[in-house]
Amino acid sequence: MLTGEIRNKVDKIWTDIWAGGITNPITVIEQLTYLMFIRSLDEKELENESIEALTVEAMPKIFPNDAESQAMRWSKFKTKDSREIYEIVGTKVFPFIKAMNGENTSAFSRYMQDAMFLVPTPQVLQKMITGLDELYEHDIKDLDMQGDLYEYMLGKLATAGQNGQFRTPKHIRDMMVRLLAPTPNDKICDPACGTAGFLVSSAEYIREKYEAEMTTEQWDNFAGEMFTGLDTDRTMLRFSAMNLMLHSINKPHINYVDSVSKQNSISSAYDIILANPPFTGTVDAESINDNLKAVCNTKKTELLFVALFLRMLRKGGRCSCIVPDGVLFSGSNAHKALRKELVENHQLQAVISMPSGVFKPYAGVSTAVLVFTKTGAGGTDKVWFYDMKADGFSLDDKRSAVEANDIPDILARFHNPDGEADRKPTEQSFFVEKSAISGNDYDLSINKYKEVVYEKVEYDAPAVIMARLDQLSIDIASKMEELRGLIGG
Structure with a gap:
């Protein structure tokens, strides 16, 4: 389960993105999704490199071994200057993940061809990367929590689609x-x-x-x-x-x-x-x-x-x-x-x-x-x-x-x-x-098919109700006289 603190951090990332000019929730989630995918590729590569070091068995490579390709990895670019990050992600990493529709890649990469990189400025991109990285490094401990994090973001889709489709709670x-x-x-x-x-x-x-x-x-x-x-x-x-x-x-x-x-x-x-x-x-x-x-x-x-x-x-x-x-x-x-x-x-x-x-x-x-x-x-x-x-x-x-x-x-x-x-x-x-x-x-x-049972309400006879009203009138008149006496005094 996500704690209130994690939710607050997600909301902070969200606010930074909105302040930067992206106000459509679908676009916000889409851009964050791309960054999460880019980060996951580097995580997978790091995992493969660890296995390779332990077993001395060659593992498949996601990023080619040349300097330019290695610079596209999340762990390599995340600490650079915001303008350099923006250049790397926009012109190198994004085209790279869009072209990943190979036989052995994930279901996600199959639908990347028409994806667009829409983060408006280097500053907004840096805030998104820093915010996500902090969540992953300090708060998101396992895959279940990553799923919860994504579900929480999807919960911000508060508008129905054009055919009346909307997210089921x-x-x-x-x-x-x-x-x-x-x-x-x-x-x-x-x-x-x-x-x-x-x-x-x-x-x-x-x-x-x-x-x-x-x-x-x-x-x-x-x-x-x-x-x-x-x-x-x-x-x-x-x-x-x-x-x-x-x-x-x-x-x-x-x-x-x-x-x-x-x-x-x-x-x-x-x-x-x-x-x-x-x-x-x-x-x-x-x-x-x-x-x-x-x-x-x-x-x-x-x-x-x-x-x-x-x-x-x-x-x-x-x-x-x-x-x-x-x-x-x-x-x-x-x-x-x-x-x-x-x-x-x-x-x-x-x-x-x-x-x-x-x-x-x-x-x-x-x-x-x-x-x-x-x-x-x-x-x-x-x-x-x-x-x-x-x-x-x-x-x-x-x-x-x-x-x-x-x-x-x-x-x-x-x-x-x-x-x-x-x-x-x-x-x-x-x-x-x-x-x-x-x-x-x-x-x-x-x-x-449902039957509604109506409770029977018993009312007093009209004469009894009228007598009660008469008594109320006498009581009110008596209190009015008492009030006049107090005002006059």
């Missing part, structure tokens, strides 16, 4: 991962990965639960094959790749793909899908993959993505995804067709309704988490509904920590379905029979 991601409880043998995908938060949360969960018992083969799988992320924003793909690298996942499948288009033909490939797909976007009807239109003929991304999750999961694969409330109850043919597909042809397990403040300050949209298993042969007998009222944070723009938190209760109840069997629709969670859902046009809104 970590505690919500962690809840969704724990609902599915992935194992080291699962293949996990987020087809709208953004900054790879769901993949990172899955990796953290697997390490927490299975680290002591994982085989070498499972660790190799963990470093690459286990995790796939798709996105159409190359900046987000760079963030994803860096985020995963800092969580020990060096060779993930991070690919530039429009997931709902014809260019994505992936089918029956994953055990687990975790996603928060874009809500407000529509796509060109011509580019939509025909097999998604067969499930629900629409241009709305939030519907197309759920249809896509069904296609990309293998039979028996499970999904936990976030959808806007409209998906649950809207009356269009496409909305109904998608809900019917989930209920009739697969196993819809849970609908967890979340309060509208969960995604503030990005948006105040009301959302729900759907949990389902791809069967292709039905299996929905009853659906578990939960009305989340609190997530451990205030539901305003500040999102300050508060005590009220339904997430532990959600996880405990979801994993103990027998204990939910006798719960009534007047309670916070309950089961609804499939017949009731199909009879309601496959409406999945919790309000359709």
Whole structure:
């Protein structure tokens, strides 16, 4: 966990960059990401040199052995004059890392071709390098903390993208991962990965639960094959790749793909899908993959993505995804067709309704988490509904920590379905029979099934109330006379 002191240091770097003229949070993180990558290359080279010195075995070189190439290493340039650093990074190091798209390089370097060095002045660059170096040298002790540091920086992305995509808060991601409880043998995908938060949360969960018992083969799988992320924003793909690298996942499948288009033909490939797909976007009807239109003929991304999750999961694969409330109850043919597909042809397990403040300050949209298993042969007998009222944070723009938190209760109840069997629709969670859902046009809104109990209030008879008012009038008049006597005295 990052301490308050480390957060303050990060905020100080951030303030220095803003003061220097870079005010777009995405640009700030992007430029810091490049510097973190440049530093990591030198760390890797130093590690290789240590191994080489101990074993006398030649190790692969990242930086060629000539003087000019060696001068591009972080440890060599970081203490130089600010103007010299700016010249080295801008004209030598940056072109060098942009050209690193080789076979054996990281997922991060694959998306460097269109990267731009935008640090405005030598002074700002020096402050960024000094600030990062101090964090790494004195505060960031291990890879986990590097991951936490990067997550903290990504948390400063407080604006939604043009298609309505926004970063899912970590505690919500962690809840969704724990609902599915992935194992080291699962293949996990987020087809709208953004900054790879769901993949990172899955990796953290697997390490927490299975680290002591994982085989070498499972660790190799963990470093690459286990995790796939798709996105159409190359900046987000760079963030994803860096985020995963800092969580020990060096060779993930991070690919530039429009997931709902014809260019994505992936089918029956994953055990687990975790996603928060874009809500407000529509796509060109011509580019939509025909097999998604067969499930629900629409241009709305939030519907197309759920249809896509069904296609990309293998039979028996499970999904936990976030959808806007409209998906649950809207009356269009496409909305109904998608809900019917989930209920009739697969196993819809849970609908967890979340309060509208969960995604503030990005948006105040009301959302729900759907949990389902791809069967292709039905299996929905009853659906578990939960009305989340609190997530451990205030539901305003500040999102300050508060005590009220339904997430532990959600996880405990979801994993103990027998204990939910006798719960009534007047309670916070309950089961609804499939017949009731199909009879309601496959409406999945919790309000359709929740029963509100109104307390009966007993009022006194009108004559009793009038007598009480008369007595109050007499008391007031008496007090007024008393007050006049005091003023007159």
